[in-house]
Amino acid sequence: MSKQINVALIGNPNTGKTSVFNALTGLNQKVGNYPGITVEKKEGICKLPRGVKAHIIDLPGTYSLNASSLDENVVIELLLNKNGKDYPDLAVVVSDVENLKRNLLLFTQIKDLEIPTILVINMSDRMAYKGITLDIAYLEKELKTKIALISTRKNKGISELKELLTHYKEISAEPCLNASEIDTSYFNNLRKAFPNQLLYKLWLVITQDVNFGKTDRKTYDAVEDFKTKSKADLKRLQQKETIKRYQFINETLKKGQTIDLKSAKDLRIKLDRILTHKVWGYLIFAVILLTIFQAIYDWSSVPMDFIDSSFAALSEWVKVTLPEGAFTNLLAEGIISGLGGIVIFIPQIAFLFLFISILEESGYMSRVVFLMDRIMRRFGLSGKSVVPLISGTACAIPAIMATRNIESWKERLITILVTPFTTCSARLPVYLIIIALVIPEGRVLGLSYQALTLMLLYLIGFGAAVGSAWILHKIMGQKSKSFFVVEMPNYKLPLLKNVALTVLEKTKAFVFGAGKIILAISIVLWFLASYGPGDNFNNAENIVTEKYASQNLSEDELNQKIESQKLEHSYIGIAGHAIEPAIRPLGYDWKIGIAIVSSFAAREVFVGTLATIYSVGSDEEETIKNRMAGEVNPILGGPLFNFASGISLLLFYAFAMQCMSTLAIVKKETNSWKWPLYQLVIMSGFAYLVALVAYQVLI
Amino acid sequence: MTLAELKRGQQAIITDVSSIHIPLKLLEMGCLPGNSVELVQVAPFADPMYLNINGSHLAIRKETAIHIIIETVHE
Numbered sequence: 001m002s003k004q005i006n007v008a009l010i011g012n013p014n015t016g017k018t019s020v021f022n023a024l025t026g027l028n029q030k031v032g033n034y035p036g037i038t039v040e041k042k043e044g045i046c047k048l049p050r051g052v053k054a055h056i057i058d059l060p061g062t063y064s065l066n067a068s069s070l071d072e073n074v075v076i077e078l079l080l081n082k083n084g085k086d087y088p089d090l091a092v093v094v095s096d097v098e099n100l101k102r103n104l105l106l107f108t109q110i111k112d113l114e115i116p117t118i119l120v121i122n123m124s125d126r127m128a129y130k131g132i133t134l135d136i137a138y139l140e141k142e143l144k145t146k147i148a149l150i151s152t153r154k155n156k157g158i159s160e161l162k163e164l165l166t167h168y169k170e171i172s173a174e175p176c177l178n179a180s181e182i183d184t185s186y187f188n189n190l191r192k193a194f195p196n197q198l199l200y201k202l203w204l205v206i207t208q209d210v211n212f213g214k215t216d217r218k219t220y221d222a223v224e225d226f227k228t229k230s231k232a233d234l235k236r237l238q239q240k241e242t243i244k245r246y247q248f249i250n251e252t253l254k255k256g257q258t259i260d261l262k263s264a265k266d267l268r269i270k271l272d273r274i275l276t277h278k279v280w281g282y283l284i285f286a287v288i289l290l291t292i293f294q295a296i297y298d299w300s301s302v303p304m305d306f307i308d309s310s311f312a313a314l315s316e317w318v319k320v321t322l323p324e325g326a327f328t329n330l331l332a333e334g335i336i337s338g339l340g341g342i343v344i345f346i347p348q349i350a351f352l353f354l355f356i357s358i359l360e361e362s363g364y365m366s367r368v369v370f371l372m373d374r375i376m377r378r379f380g381l382s383g384k385s386v387v388p389l390i391s392g393t394a395c396a397i398p399a400i401m402a403t404r405n406i407e408s409w410k411e412r413l414i415t416i417l418v419t420p421f422t423t424c425s426a427r428l429p430v431y432l433i434i435i436a437l438v439i440p441e442g443r444v445l446g447l448s449y450q451a452l453t454l455m456l457l458y459l460i461g462f463g464a465a466v467g468s469a470w471i472l473h474k475i476m477g478q479k480s481k482s483f484f485v486v487e488m489p490n491y492k493l494p495l496l497k498n499v500a501l502t503v504l505e506k507t508k509a510f511v512f513g514a515g516k517i518i519l520a521i522s523i524v525l526w527f528l529a530s531y532g533p534g535d536n537f538n539n540a541e542n543i544v545t546e547k548y549a550s551q552n553l554s555e556d557e558l559n560q561k562i563e564s565q566k567l568e569h570s571y572i573g574i575a576g577h578a579i580e581p582a583i584r585p586l587g588y589d590w591k592i593g594i595a596i597v598s599s600f601a602a603r604e605v606f607v608g609t610l611a612t613i614y615s616v617g618s619d620e621e622e623t624i625k626n627r628m629a630g631e632v633n634p635i636l637g638g639p640l641f642n643f644a645s646g647i648s649l650l651l652f653y654a655f656a657m658q659c660m661s662t663l664a665i666v667k668k669e670t671n672s673w674k675w676p677l678y679q680l681v682i683m684s685g686f687a688y689l690v691a692l693v694a695y696q697v698l699i
Numbered sequence: 700m701t702l703a704e705l706k707r708g709q710q711a712i713i714t715d716v717s718s719i720h721i722p723l724k725l726l727e728m729g730c731l732p733g734n735s736v737e738l739v740q741v742a743p744f745a746d747p748m749y750l751n752i753n754g755s756h757l758a759i760r761k762e763t764a765i766h767i768i769i770e771t772v773h774e
Contacts, residue, residue: 063727064727068722068724101753102728103753105727232719235723238726239716239718239726239731243732246729272740276749366758370742370758371742373758374742374744374747454770483724483725484758484763485724486757486758487727487728487756488739488756488758490756527710574728
């Protein structure tokens with residue numbers, strides 16, 4: 001019979017913990033969320049010798065058991081809850097051979113919880129390079145543990161680690177130092193008051209500000225009465241505790257570790273001199289951003305066009321092959337196009353995360369934070385917000401997913417909320433056609449007015465993002481004082497396996513997370529556009545054929561007229577008519593209304609919808625443009641798309657939350673409908689106001 | 700003097716940290732009395748500061764650094 005044990009992987013950030021996880025579990029892993037919060041939960045299965053299976057949980061990286069973030073809170077909650085289903089039979093603390101001193105702090109804390117603990121010393125391939133030698137037998141004795149010296153990069157020591165996991169019963173659960181010596185009388189009283197509780201666990205509960213979950217709440221409530229010390233006293237004790245732990249670690253390492261500084265080489269200093277330089281640092285970062293931008297904007301257009309045409313062909317094939325009817329239409333136009341609308345994002349997401357994981361893995365991302373912190377901090381953003389904001393210029397969806405590595409929840413939320421303001425590529429078709437219609441062709445200083453308008457729109461988008469971030473920052477206030485402590489890890493060559501797994505995982509998260517919502521909404525929108533009440537819709541063929549009977553139209557032209565008639569009288573068409581009174585002050589008619597309603601699915605649909613309404617039949621931009629130019633304002637006369645209504649429309653699309661996919665991903669990333677709804681109402685409301693003012697001023 | 704006044708390349712020893720103003724996380728990363736500290740690099744306007752504290756490389760803001768008291772080491 002096979003037995004399954006729970007193994008928790010714990011470690012400081014940047015120790016290669018995830019590489020160890022990947023080495024142990026391979027593709028047998030799944031990523032989800034901890035219930036009710038947005039912290040990623042990674043778990044996997046590792047088959048061990050002798051029929052034992054290990055269920056491995058890759059806990060979020062943490063520097064200690066004193067939580068300062070939601071992620072770290074997860075670690076403590078899991079380790080304190082003895083009755084939880086994920087409570088580990090065995091803890092594996094992953095450390096980096098170059099930062100052993102600091103990494104061991106967490107190790108001594110885990111040992112105090114009396115969980116059997118293995119110490120993994122990773123990156124052993126760097127030992128010779130850094131002049132480090134270790135006395136493993138001595139360290140094992142002093143730290144009361146078993147040590148696996150491994151290198152995930154060189155794929156060394158993994159089988160030895162698996163061997164240790166198999167013999168989990170022999171691993172010691174004994175603490176390696178007595179931390180309660182820092183205040184003997186206090187801890188003795190504590191022990192007397194709660195004889196059945198682990199002393200260190202009580203101490204953690206007393207000193208943590210964070211909210212614990214429901215895990216044995218009773219103990220915690222009892223502890224509330226025992227806070228005999230003031231907050232400042234407790235903090236002083238925590239400092240004493242930390243010093244005490246470091247004393248033990250220093251003693252141990254003095255004998256167990258020798259570092260020959262003469263043979264140590266440091267690439268870090270040379271690289272940092274350039275990469276964090278006041279001038280070169282920013283220039284290099286700008287080049288990297290441009291490359292990323294180019295990749296998502298330009299390189300991914302090849303696979304995207306392929307996906308687009310494939311799904312269109314598939315949809316066509318289904319229509320031709322299957323018997324005509326409601327089901328075939330649903331499949332071909334609702335479901336397949338809906339799926340296409342999800343798959344189309346994959347190239348951009350994959351490209352962005354390819355770059356981001358390389359930046360993270362190599363250690364460069366911390367330098368970005370260092371360089372950008374001062375600029376971004378004023379707007380309530382993090383240095384890491386730069387990457388989402390810039391990649392939002394291609395598409396807000398991967399950009400919002402990229403906010404996951406911003407530690408502070410407030411900074412991350414602000415970044416998520418403002419990113420959709422940046423000018424994404426889906427706005428471009430709308431901008432281009434309207435600019436071509438209403439902006440004259442002249443030049444100023446060799447620059448065309450049209451190009452300047454486009455640039456202005458990009459600046460407006462970025463300005464709106466940064467400006468609203470500042471407002472949100474002021475509104476939210478300093479509820480949680482965010483301390484800025486960023487580790488600057490060593491530079492490393494990214495591991496291909498880790499990069500590939502990140503890309504795969506993010507893509508999957510999008511397709512199966514937000515994808516469901518996108519598919520559902522697109523089917524609804526398809527239904528509303530394909531069905532309508534009454535004779536005008538259901539009898540569209542006859543009505544149109546009769547109306548144009550005398551004009552001798554070709555079959556194609558007639559079909560286009562029928563499509564147009566159907567769209568006008570479909571549910572969406574009715575909605576377009578219904579909102580006309582509301583959008584007339586903006587200079588729009590009901591046809592634009594329909595285009596606005598249907599482009600809620602995705603902004604670029606605007607152009608296609610207008611093409612159908614004007615029954616031009618082809619997506620050829622020039623044709624649509626000419627047709628649009630000929631539209632007459634039904635009330636005022638004169639062209640419908642004039643300077644005033646054109647600017648109004650441009651501004652509307654610059655600010656309005658016209659993208660259900662973004663809303664879906666925001667729902668997924670914030671784990672609540674509250675934030676996407678705020679976004680929708682506030683952004684679209686603001687867009688309406690600005691468009692209204694613009695039209696009324698310019699007309 | 701405080702850590703905020705440290706010059707690039709200068710070596711110093713931490714003599715006192717104001718535990719109320721300093722996040723525990725920073726202490727746990729080795730920012731404790733008796734440990735060595737060196738300024739590796741500063742961002743424009745000397746903020747944030749990129750430090751090597753006791754072998755740990757980390758960046759902190761100036762507003763935090765003013766609460767860490769140091770003594771420079773003359774070599």
